[in-house]
Amino acid sequence: MTRCFSFVAAQDSYYRYCFKRAGLKSSTTNLGDGTIMHCWIPKMHNPSIPTLLLIHGFGANAMWQFNGLIPHFMSTFNVYVPDLLFFGESYTTRAERSESFQAQCVMSLMEAQNVAKMDVFGLSYGGFVAYSMAAQFKGRVGRVALGCAGVCFEEKDAGSMEVCKVTTAEEAVSILLPQTPEKAREMVRLSFYKPPPSMPSCFLWDFIETVFFPQKNQEGE
Missing domain, CATH: 3.40.50.1820 (Alpha/Beta hydrolase fold, catalytic domain)
Structure with missing residues (x-):
């Protein structure tokens, strides 16, 4: 981008x-x-x-x-x-x-x-x-x-709190290493007690390319 x-x-x-x-x-x-x-x-x-x-x-x-x-x-x-x-x-x-x-x-x-x-x-x-x-x-x-x-943290502890349950490694990666603004918003929603009220897509794209995947961004330049 x-x-x-x-x-x-x-x-x-x-x-x-x-x-x-x-x-x-x-x-x-x-x-x-x-x-x-x-x-x-x-x-x-x-x-x-x-x-x-x-x-x-x-x-x-x-x-x-x-x-x-x-x-x-x-x-x-x-x-x-x-x-x-x-x-x-x-x-x-x-x-x-x-x-x-x-x-x-x-x-x-x-x-x-x-x-x-x-x-x-x-x-x-x-x-x-x-x-x-x-x-x-x-x-x-x-x-x-x-x-x-x-x-x-043990599996029994999950019963008393709301946790994000994933079934595959690929699903976990898609949340922890978001590649789209939508996935970035999902990660923030799951990890923040009080998520920011607004997260513009242009900023999220910038964050994804600069912080999560800097090598990919450099290859495209």
Whole structure:
């Protein structure tokens, strides 16, 4: 879809500016075996204060989900904010797709940054990754906080609440990775307590092409 201006790309640039202004810098690490991890790291790591790792959820890169929080943590922690694999600028050619593999890659990234121990906050899908990190690397992960992550959610718990039930992986993908404005509205309706009253299709197309499928958009240019 051809466009002369992208609001979402402009917002992305603004978030990038905010992260840099807060004291972070963009860093890309090659973990080998076709795996590249992007992370926002401190411009100068302070060994006298603890490290906080912020792990984003499904649907966008780290900047979109943590921009408002960064300034509140910078004076207390060394803040690291990675893009999980297949989000933002992180990717792999390997076949693994589990949260366990995500956790291993994030820890390898932190090892490359010479960070020995860290506290971790995981949001939504990032909560599963944070939980997996804590389970796999008990000596290196300190405090763990999870937000909106049903790590211990069981099938019996679904009876007391309204949940979205899907029957196939393809159906789940169509909701979590919407390719049309209609599917994007469905995702927002299912995931927001108070969905926005208006979501113009032009904005949703922009978001889909810029955030969900940036490679496809670049190939068409």
